[in-house]
Amino acid sequence: MRIEVNGRTHEEDPRPGQCLRTYLRERGWFGVKKGCDAGDCGACTVHVDGEPVHSCLYPAFRADGRAVTTVEGLASPDGELHPVQRRFLDAQGFQCGFCTAGYLMTTAALDREQLADLPRAFKGNLCRCTGYRAIEDAVRGVRHVESPEAGESVGRNLPAPAGPQVVTGTARYTFDIDVPGLLHMKLLRSPHAHARIAAIDTAAALRVPGVHAVFTHHDAPERHFSTARHEHPEEDPDDTRVLDDTVRYIGQRVAAVVADSEAAAEEGCRRVEVTYDVLPAVLDPEEAMRPGAPVVHDKDATTARIARPRDNVVGEAHGEIGDVEAGFAQADAVYEATFRTQRVQHASLETHGAVAWFDEDGRLTVRTSSQTPFLTRRALCALYGLPAEKVRVVAGRVGGGFGGKQEMLVEDVVALAVLRLRRPVKLEYTRAEQFHGATTRHPFTVRVKAGARRDGTLTALQLRVVANTGAYGNHGPAVMFHSVGESMAVYRAPHKKVDAYSVYTHTVPAGAFRGYGLGQVMFAVESAFDELARRLGLDPLEFKARNVIGSGEPMVTPGGHEEDLHIASYGLDQCIGIVRRAQARYADERAPDGWLVGEGAALAMIATGPPGGHIADARARLLSDGTFELSVGTAEFGNGTTTVHRQIAAGELACTVDRITVRQSDTDVVPHDTGAFASTGVVVAGKATLRASRALADLLLDFAAAHLRVPRADCRLADEAVLHPGGRLPLKELYASARAVGVECAADGHFGGTPRSVAFNAQWFRLAVDPGTGEIRILRSVHAADAGTVMNPMQCRGQVEGGVAQALGATLFENVRIDARGEVETAAFRRYRLPQYADIPRTEVHFMETTDAIGPLGAKSMSESPFNPVAPAFANALRDATGVRFTELPLTRDRVWLGLRDAGVAEGT
Ligand code: FES
Numbered sequence: 046m047r048i049e050v051n052g053r054t055h056e057e058d059p060r061p062g063q064c065l066r067t068y069l070r071e072r073g074w075f076g077v078k079k080g081c082d083a084g085d086c087g088a089c090t091v092h093v094d095g096e097p098v099h100s101c102l103y104p105a106f107r108a109d110g111r112a113v114t115t116v117e118g119l120a121s122p123d124g125e126l127h128p129v130q131r132r133f134l135d136a137q138g139f140q141c142g143f144c145t146a147g148y149l150m151t152t153a154a155l156d157r158e159q160l161a162d163l164p165r166a167f168k169g170n171l172c173r174c175t176g177y178r179a180i181e182d183a184v185r186g187v188r189h190v191e192s193p194e195a196g197e198s199v200g201r202n203l204p205a206p207a208g209p210q211v212v213t214g215t216a217r218y219t220f221d222i223d224v225p226g227l228l229h230m231k232l233l234r235s236p237h238a239h240a241r242i243a244a245i246d247t248a249a250a251l252r253v254p255g256v257h258a259v260f261t262h263h264d265a266p267e268r269h270f271s272t273a274r275h276e277h278p279e280e281d282p283d284d285t286r287v288l289d290d291t292v293r294y295i296g297q298r299v300a301a302v303v304a305d306s307e308a309a310a311e312e313g314c315r316r317v318e319v320t321y322d323v324l325p326a327v328l329d330p331e332e333a334m335r336p337g338a339p340v341v342h343d344k345d346a347t348t349a350r351i352a353r354p355r356d357n358v359v360g361e362a363h364g365e366i367g368d369v370e371a372g373f374a375q376a377d378a379v380y381e382a383t384f385r386t387q388r389v390q391h392a393s394l395e396t397h398g399a400v401a402w403f404d405e406d407g408r409l410t411v412r413t414s415s416q417t418p419f420l421t422r423r424a425l426c427a428l429y430g431l432p433a434e435k436v437r438v439v440a441g442r443v444g445g446g447f448g449g450k451q452e453m454l455v456e457d458v459v460a461l462a463v464l465r466l467r468r469p470v471k472l473e474y475t476r477a478e479q480f481h482g483a484t485t486r487h488p489f490t491v492r493v494k495a496g497a498r499r500d501g502t503l504t505a506l507q508l509r510v511v512a513n514t515g516a517y518g519n520h521g522p523a524v525m526f527h528s529v530g531e532s533m534a535v536y537r538a539p540h541k542k543v544d545a546y547s548v549y550t551h552t553v554p555a556g557a558f559r560g561y562g563l564g565q566v567m568f569a570v571e572s573a574f575d576e577l578a579r580r581l582g583l584d585p586l587e588f589k590a591r592n593v594i595g596s597g598e599p600m601v602t603p604g605g606h607e608e609d610l611h612i613a614s615y616g617l618d619q620c621i622g623i624v625r626r627a628q629a630r631y632a633d634e635r636a637p638d639g640w641l642v643g644e645g646a647a648l649a650m651i652a653t654g655p656p657g658g659h660i661a662d663a664r665a666r667l668l669s670d671g672t673f674e675l676s677v678g679t680a681e682f683g684n685g686t687t688t689v690h691r692q693i694a695a696g697e698l699a700c701t702v703d704r705i706t707v708r709q710s711d712t713d714v715v716p717h718d719t720g721a722f723a724s725t726g727v728v729v730a731g732k733a734t735l736r737a738s739r740a741l742a743d744l745l746l747d748f749a750a751a752h753l754r755v756p757r758a759d760c761r762l763a764d765e766a767v768l769h770p771g772g773r774l775p776l777k778e779l780y781a782s783a784r785a786v787g788v789e790c791a792a793d794g795h796f797g798g799t800p801r802s803v804a805f806n807a808q809w810f811r812l813a814v815d816p817g818t819g820e821i822r823i824l825r826s827v828h829a830a831d832a833g834t835v836m837n838p839m840q841c842r843g844q845v846e847g848g849v850a851q852a853l854g855a856t857l858f859e860n861v862r863i864d865a866r867g868e869v870e871t872a873a874f875r876r877y878r879l880p881q882y883a884d885i886p887r888t889e890v891h892f893m894e895t896t897d898a899i900g901p902l903g904a905k906s907m908s909e910s911p912f913n914p915v916a917p918a919f920a921n922a923l924r925d926a927t928g929v930r931f932t933e934l935p936l937t938r939d940r941v942w943l944g945l946r947d948a949g950v951a952e953g954t
Contacts, residue, residue, distance in 0.1 A: 046109045050074060051118025059105035065091065065098070068105035069115060075221035076116035076146045076214020078444075080171070080394040081476040085874035087147040087170030088394055091115045097154040099169065116146035116214035119153060129153045129184075130212040137190055137204060137839055138183030140174035140847060141683025142211035143394040143444030148172070149212060152184055160184065164883035171874065173392050173445050174683045176850030177882045179843055189839045193702045198692040199902055202839035203702055205688045207442060207681070217441045219398055219414040220473060227400070228257060230462060230472040231310035233300040233317050234482060235292035238326035238551040238867035239339060242290045242299065242319060249316040250302055255309030258466055259317060260301040262290040265461065266428055269349065272453045273519035273556065274420040276719045276798075277657055282350045282359055282518035284342050287428070287457045292321075293341055293516035294553050295868040296481030303462050303470055328867050330490070330513040330548035333357040341516060341549035351518065357549040359514055360522025362529060364603025365542040369494075372505025372540030376496025380577040384493065384569035385933040386916075388861035389486040389854075391558060392879055393682075395444020396479045399455045401462075402469035410437045411460060415710075416450040416680050417720030422712045424453050425460050433712075440710040443682035447851070448557035448909075450682070451722040452519060454483055480872035484556025485861050487512045487524050487547075491569035501583050503538045503574075503592040510545035510566060515554035521547035524555070526604055527655075528562030531803065532570050534600035534607060535617075535650035536592050543603040552867050557722065559851065563651060564913040568934065571647035571917030576930055585921065586628075586646050590621050593648065600803070610652055613802035614905065616831025616893030617648065620807035623829035623891045627809045634824040636813030641950075642824070644811040645921025647914035652801050653899075653906040655723040659798030661733040662715040665694060665741040667783075667790035671765050671776035672704045675738070678718020679730040680710035684908050685840040686726030690734045692836055693901060697738035699762035719798070724906030727836065729798045731901040737794030744792050749774050752782055802897050804905040805831040808849070808914040810922040816951050819942025821857075821923070823886045828911060831893040834903035841907050842890045848911030849888045854880040856916040858935050 048055045050069065059068050066089045069077045077100055080088035084102040091100045092114040093107075119127040129152045132138070139145040147170050159166045163181060172180060182189065190204040210216035247259035265288040271281035288298055302313035325339040332338055334356055344354050352358045373379055399413035409431065415421050415438070422438040425431065443450065455472050462470040474483065492509040510529055514521030525547040533541055571589075578588035594600060596615035600607045624646045636642050664676040675694045681687045687709065691702040698705070708714050710721075718730060742762055749767040750757035752774075759770050766773040783790050811825040828845050835841050858878045864870045871877040896903035916934055923941070924930050929948045931941065945951035 046106060048108045049112045051114060052122070063105045065100040065103040065105045065108055069100060073223065074115045074117060078143055078146055080144065081874050083476065083873055083875065085171065086144070086394060087151060088144050090147040090150040092150060092154060097151055116149055119149060120213060126212070127153060132186050133183040133212050134204065134208050135188040135190055136179055136183035137208065138179045139211055140685070140843060141443065141445045142207065142216055143218065144170065144172040145211050146214050148180055167882040171394070171879050171881065173394055173879065174847050175843060176846035177885050178846050178887050198695040198702055199836055200834065202837060203688060203692055205685060206691060206707060207687070218395055218444050219412060219441050220400065220471070221441065224400055224402060224469045227469045227471055228303050228305065228466065229307045229310050230301055230303050230459060230470055231307060231314050232298050233302065233314040235295055235297040235299050237292060237321055237323050238295050239324040240292050240321035241324060242292065243322045244320040245300065246318040247300070249318065250313040253309055253313045253316055255305035256302060256313040258303045258462065259313060260288060260461060262286065262288045264288065268428060270424060270428060271519050272517065274417040274424065274451050274453060274720060275523065276659055279350065280523055280657070281520065284344065284349055284351065284518050287461055294551050295866065296553055297516065298458065301458050301462065303466065326551035326867055328550050328552055328863065330511050330550055333548050333550050334546065341551060358546050359518035359549055360525050360547040362526055362543060362545040362604045366601060366603050367540035369505045369507045369540045369542040373496040375498065376504045377499040378577060378580040379494065379496040380573050380580060381494040382573060382932055384491045384572060386489045386565040386568055387934055388488050389558070389859045390480060390861050390877060391447045391449035393445030393447060393449060396474040396476060397450065397454050397483055398473035399459045400469065400471040401459045403463065403467060408435050408437050409460060409463060410439070411456050412439050412441060413456050414443050414450055415440050416443065416446045416682060416722050418680065418710050418712055419678055419718050420720055421453050421456050425456060428457060429460060429464060438712045440680045443680055446682040446721070447559045448561065448722060449484055451557045451720060452484060476874065477872040480861065480869045480877065481553065484554050486558040487514060487555035487562060487565065489528070489565035491566055493569045493573040495573050495577050497577055497581060499581060501581060501588045501591045503536060505540040506533060506536065506538045507542040508533070508566065510543070512547045512562065513550055513552065513555065514547045515550060515552045517554040518547065518549065519554055520557045521555065524557070524562040528566045529604045530602050531650045531652060532563050532566040533602045535594060535648065537594050537598065538592070541603050552863055553869055559848065559909045560912045561723070561909065564852065564916065567647065567649055567913050568916045568920070571914065572920050572930070572932070575645065575921040575924065586621065586624060589648055593617055609799045610801050610803065611899065613899040614833050614895040614897040616895040617805040619893040620648065620805050620829035620831055623827065624807050624809045627825065627827040631811050631825045634811050636822065636824065640813040640815050641926040642811070642813050643922045643924070643926025644809065645918050645925050646807060646809040647917035647921060649806040649910060649913040650803050651724065651910040651913065652803055653728045654725045654798045654801045659719045659723060659725045659729050661718045661730040661796050663730065663733040663737040663794045664715050665737040665792055667741065667745065667776060667780050669777070669780050671780065672706065673698055673700065674706050674708060675734065676708045676714040677730050677734055678710065678715045679726055680721040682721060684721065684726050684844065685837065686721065686730060688840055689727050689731055689836045693731055693734050694738040697735065697742050700765065724909045725798065726908065727904050728900045728906050729796050731904065732796040733794040735794065735901040736796065737792050740792035740794060741790070745779060745790060748783055748788060749779055800899055802899040802905055804907060804910050806910045806914050808918040810918050812922040812926055814923065814926045816927070816945050819938040819945060821941065826886050826888040828888050829891045829893065830907055830911060831895055831905070832907035833895050833897035833900050833905035835892045836904050838892065841892065844908050845890045845911040846888055849915055850880055850885045852912040852915030853885060856919045856934060856936055858937050860935055
């Protein structure tokens with residue numbers, strides 16, 4: 046066989062049945078990505094003789110005699126970017142960039158007619174990060190990025206440093222490296238929701254040619270741990286083993302087979318003989334709390350840190366401020382209802398995976414798709430009794446996270462294999478494994494009761510919350526606590542009460558996910574207040590505006606995690622003002638005849654970091670060529686923190702951003718960083734960056750003044766030099782002078798993540814609903830975001846657009862369905878519907894004018910929070926249009942139609 050790839054000839058025959066994607070990647074064309082291996086996501090798109098194909102579906106042998114172009118071959122041979130690549134750079138049409146090669150290849154093949162119909166043209170491509178508007182802008186040739194050359198860095202649309210690598214396919218994600226002698230791991234997963242492993246026989250598996258080892262619970266450490274990664278691991282229950290002798294959900298690991306090839310490892314999995322003692326399972330959290338229900342973890346409550354193991358309650362929160370019964374007695378209207386949210390998958394286009402080896406110094410090196418390299422190292426050291434200096438964890442560019450990679454789901458078992466075999470080992474989840482064996486958003490049931498006086502004064506708010514954490518308690522208690530925090534604190538009520546439970550069931554575990562439980566409870570509270578206002582004959586937005594906390598007021602919840610939380614800047618009033626203006630401006634938007642039209646809003650508040658500390662260290666260094674190196678521990682997974690960190694450093698060091706090289710997400714880089722989660726990339730790692738850069742600037746000026754014997758006050762950094770009364774000392778020369786006397790031009794910065802501020806958001810929709818079919822059209826979507834000082838408006842807008850899009854998926858159709866046995870039945874993108882280009886309208890994004898007293902240079906977080914108000918705003922608009930209150934997500938067309946029919950609204954009923 047002979048294939049020409051980007052002008053280079055490959056003559057090796059493919060393996061029987063091999064697809065073009067793996068054939069290309071095995072030959073180093075790493076720009077070809079794996080998102081699904083099923084033809085659904087388009088991340089693997091290449092051109093064969095100029096025609097775009099999904100290379101995961103295209104048999105490699107069919108490319109015999111043909112010319113294949115991957116993203117690496119899109120630019121001209123002399124390196125001139127293809128116009129489409131240039132446009133994606135100009136508009137920054139990407140975030141994590143894992144989907145970008147696919148979009149570039151699809152777009153480059155579109156003709157004029159196809160370009161006019163992008164919803165159709167992009168049917169075969171998925172992006173989980175951007176919300177598609179930045180991609181549309183890129184295709185249309187809109188330029189957003191500003192030149193890095195001139196002016197202040199902060200507040201400008203400066204481009205992501207990795208942009209050129211992303212659009213040329215040279216950005217290196219987790220598996221985009223060659224590791225000589227690599228072995229492949231595959232996992233055998235449980236077919237039962239609950240069973241004890243009575244016997245496990247690996248002999249037949251070990252006889253499969255190419256199989257090196259099979260690991261079972263007999264090989265795993267006895268130690269229990271939590272897969273959740275937090276700065277303080279004692280916040281999470283120790284209920285998980287690397288490989289356990291009891292399985293608690295369909296899809297749990299039973300054995301790990303390591304072989305020369307994935308195919309041999311898969312065959313090995315098929316040959317492992319397991320005898321199960323099948324046990325009764327419980328899938329519903331309310332049933333799980335009833336007496337006599339099967340116990341998921343029969344462990345000691347104290348040592349495992351499980352609140353009530355025999356009742357399947359892993360964590361609970363109870364509290365009351367004032368007297369809610371008295372508060373309801375004072376009310377002129379009381380609304381009470383139960384709201385339900387569903388399981389949702391993160392669906393990062395890059396699946397979970399890790400590759401590990403021993404380096405030349407004998408250190409265990411783990412390269413992983415993780416948001417928490419430092420905490421993962423800590424967990425591996427604890428698990429295997431290794432000193433920290435013997436373990437290095439590093440993340441390449443991460444292809445999307447959304448909280449799902451704040452979890453140790455693969456590194457532990459890969460490390461086990463490497464420690465035993467002393468060979469490099471790789472484990473890469475398939476898309477199906479992502480559904481069966483990774484985590485989801487916690488499904489919630491929220492009983493809400495709210496009362497208010499006729500004048501619109503809230504008198505009491507009571508919540509009963511049940512969160513289904515699935516078979517393991519990773520993040521369960523923390524999500525439950527957070528869910529009833531800011532969602533209750535944002536409203537002023539004299540009487541508040543909460544009873545919240547995080548409950549085990551024999552289902553796939555839930556985990557951290559953008560918003561960390563707030564979105565689920567806000568769906569209930571924001572819907573309930575809308576309804577309560579209507580009962581009182583009041584405008585819902587006016588009712589909320591009357592009851593939200595004001596600037597300077599204390600934030601109080603019965604759960605209580607607010608000790609270090611402050612309103613260090615207040616933009617909620619401005620957010621409400623944006624919604625009011627949208628209501629007025631778009632009041633006349635019309636829909637087709639016979640459709641019902643309505644509008645609705647929801648408000649949200651979120652802490653800019655987690656309680657209990659989130660630590661970041663940064664180091665800034667002058668290099669011999671007069672440029673700077675910034676080392677930060679936090680990972681970049683499309684959230685744009687690298688761009689912002691460079692902007693902060695450039696501002697302090699009075700240079701352009703292109704003079705700063707960033708090293709990151711590597712435990713060898715800085716002392717410690719808790720990780721890229723809980724909205725901390727800008728406010729915590731950014732503050733450490735600010736401190737390191739400022740300290741370095743001071744150090745350089747101090748040294749220059751002493752060296753030149755000039756007053757320190759007369760020196761300043763500018764134009765790649767220290768300017769002083771006698772002229773200029775170029776930084777290159779300063780570096781040499783400092784080295785000559787043994788001074789290192791470097792400084793560290795640290796931030797412990799406390800005190801914390803809060804950010805605010807508001808979402809507003811105007812919808813049209815076809816009562817005959819349940820179809821809903823979004824006429825207008827407006828989002829107001831109080832992000833403090835907006836460090837990079839283009840990027841921050843992208844976070845809002847992406848958050849709204851992800852929330853619309855969860856509002857409208859995304860649902861990880863579990864069958865009666867407990868098995869996930871939506872384990873592929875074509876069964877689990879992700880929002881496509883055609884599904885997401887353009888959202889008008891407005892930023893408030895605030896400056897935060899705590900965040901770096903006045904900035905606040907804005908990566909999680911846009912998600913939270915979307916579902917309730919949508920449900921409130923639907924209520925306004927139809928008169929029907931929907932209390933369960935997702936709001937699928939059939940559910941809406943049934944609801945309208947039952948209420949007598951649907952046509953023909
Ligand atoms: Fe599209 Fe991340 S940028 S999936």
